Amino acid sequence: MLYDVLVRSRPTLMRLGPDRYSSRSLRRQNLTPFAAEATVQGRAPRVECYAVSRQQAPSDVAAMLSLGLGDAVVLRENRYLADGEPVQLGDTYLPTNVVGTSMLATELDLGPGGTFAALERLGYRTARIKEQVTTRFPTRDEAEMLKLLPGAPVIVLLHASIDSDGFPFEVTRYIIRSDVMAFFTWRRSLPDRQRIRRHRLACQRVRPPGFAGNRQTTWRELAGHRQWSAADDAIRVPPRGAAVPGKSCAGSCAGGAP
Known part of the structure; x- marks a missing residue:
């Protein structure tokens, strides 16, 4: 019992760098980025969207989306699980002029491909990304949703998707468990x-x-x-x-x- 608490019996789930947003790869597999990287590592992925609402964009999100303070966005709140174990949370912010009245603004279940497939159907395809990473201790709600052990910190990743014209159309704030996930990134060349x-x-x-x-x-x-x-x-x-x-x-x- 003590071994199970102190030593993780499952391998660390790797977040596989910028290529996780490769449109060609995702279209071929018809998977979300999280599902694609979990599947290739032999894990069973599941994403739960438990709320969709309209909110005022937080200041850091508004800056990344080039919005004004107080501008409204559609907020989609998600929990990500691998083999039934929660590994991260994700609050996705979408400009109202991007999603309009589409299913992104109203439906919990977006079908195969998830958020990025739905955005591509609206004409928004990721050409490049911008990400900022920090760490902190979780809030009580985050600790409960992620089933964190006491004292375990979380990784906070603020991600923005940008199209080929330089237009930022999606921002997600990920709250990632530091005890079960890690980052793997690389460059194809130097x-x-x-x-x-x-x-x-x-x-x-x-x-x-x-x-x-x-x-x-x-x-x-x-x-x-x-x-x-x-x-x-x-x-x-x-x-x-x-x-x-x-x-x-x-x-x-x-x-x-x-």
């Missing part, structure tokens, strides 16, 4: 050095004003180049043979100050 190498080759090709000598530039120096933008995660490499504006490099390709 592009920074590759992009900087392309940038270095381009700068060597066009020899911008201020380029001093032939000393090879380090990737750290190039990271400070004016054409390097960490904010939009892209490098704008001039086409082969293109002229470079007089202030575009400002000598930083030669190690000068950017």
